[in-house]
Amino acid sequence: MPRTPGQTGAAVQSPRVPAPASAPETFRPTVPAEQWGDWRWHMRRRVTTVEKARQWIHLTPAEEEAIAGTAGKYRWSVTPYYASLMDPDDPLCPVRRQAVPALGELAEYTGAEVDPVGDMFYRKTNRVVHKYPDRVIMLITEACPVYCRHCTRKFHTTDVDGTYFRENEGSSYDEDLRYIAAHPEIRDVLLTGGDPLSYQDGRLETIISGLRAIPSVEIIRIGSRFPVLLPQRITDEFCAMLARYHPVWLNTHFNHPKEITAEAAAAVDRLLRHGVPVGNQTVLLRGINDDVETMRELMRALLRIRVRPYYLYHCDNVTGVSHFMTSVEKGWEIMEGLQGHITGFAVPQYVLTTRIGKIPIARPYFTETPAGLRLRNYRGEEMAVDDTVCPIREEAGPR
Known part of the structure; x- marks a missing residue:
């Protein structure tokens, strides 16, 4: 038909x-x-x-x-x-x-950089970026099905002459796998890029099986926007391949309710039926989702297709991307409009990605006072909790 x-x-x-x-x-x-x-x-x-x-x-x-x-x-x-x-x-x-x-x-913007999150600074091999103690990312490819105009790796994935790779992306993976195996503190590996699913299943399975052969690797994660940009890629055959190497997780990247279609929902369902949990990392983008109602509807729609909201990224000041940036105040406004107004696990963590890591930047719902804590709820109502009721600090010796 x-x-x-x-x-x-x-x-x-x-x-x-x-x-x-x-x-x-x-x-x-x-x-x-x-x-x-x-x-x-x-x-x-x-x-x-x-x-x-x-x-x-x-x-x-x-x-x-x-x-x-x-x-x-x-x-x-x-x-x-x-x-x-x-x-x-x-x-x-x-x-x-x-x-x-x-x-x-x-346009040129003050402070814009090609690598504000420090991928190249923390790169240890051609593909491995070791920024956190127990986890690494592997930059699999420069290729994407759609080159998102807001990409934080715009230089790596869309600058014709630019790359984060030290060597060609098609070179051997032996050095990368040796590095991970030689660092048993690494228990979590995230495959990213570009989009790893730009590769055929066989090539992906070679990479994933190589990681699963390393005893210290507990979790394999895949960062992919294919469920959003081309959900037909999420085939039963692909999902069955992933299921052979569990635990495997997949994080995707819905930014607007309009992207949540019947085909996207079916792709997510195929992953879930094969035991692959799906999380979502939204980027706060000027003119796209920088209002409370749009973000609420996005988070609700994600839950309807059983995708767990994970992060709300503040848009990085990336060369070629800065026009999408909002103020942090706008992010606070949106987070305040989510907390308490929708299901708790539909509220993502608002973070700013920096060279020293992902920093939570949501406005706190409490302040410390000499007497204890002053709490604020989503309506702006406040109450005091005395230190004797909810102690702030551990006391020396038994209480």
Whole structure:
């Protein structure tokens, strides 16, 4: 049955909704269901030119100027699936703004860096970044299905001449695995990139099996935006492969409720049915999700598809990304609008990523006083708790 992309909605909705009658015939091309369900088809047909983009959206002059201006500097590609979620007429569409280059990427901002989180500073081998005592990341690839315009590794993944790799990404993994095996304090390895799922299952299994052969590695995690950008990639075969190497966890990256579609929900369900827990790391982005109602709906929608909100990242001051930054005050406003207003485990931890690690920066709900604690709830109501009722510090000897 032919499939017309472009729909969003709850997981119970049919993925075969016709394109709006007002859309020009050149928009949302009808694609056979067999092709639309094949992630390799989407990867081969990614939008990489103005001409291809015009099949999906009415490009504005500013967008066309930005595409030309970022050519040779920042890579650009959009999967047909993700392109189908873009509003063809609204340049402020939250999906479109994450996928189509903008002139803000070419502006200069004070303090912007290509590596504000210190990946290159903590790199120990070609791929291993050892920043925390008991865990490391492995930079698997520079490739992504969609080059998110807000990427914190924009230099590594989208600067044509830039990379965090010391050697080619296709070089041997032996040095990386030896480093991890030689440091038994490392119990948790996160595969990231780029997007590791850009690789075929066989190549990924070689990496994962190599890690699972190291006795001290307890947890393998994968950071991937494929459930958002191309959920067809999350096949039963892929999930079954992961299940052979448990415990395996996957963290993904939904930023707006519009991204939570029937296909995304089905991809998450496949992972969960194979025992792979799914968490979400949202980035606070100006003009995309920097208001309380949008963030509340996103967190509720994540719970509906059984994805646990994990982090709300303050957008890093990354070269080519700074135009997405909000103030920390805006982040506090949003966190205050979540705490107490939605289910507790739907509230992510608000963090700022720095060279010294991820720093929680949510405003505290208590202050210390000479008499004890002064507490504040989500309504702004306050109460005092005496030190004799809730001691703040341990006393020497028995009480």
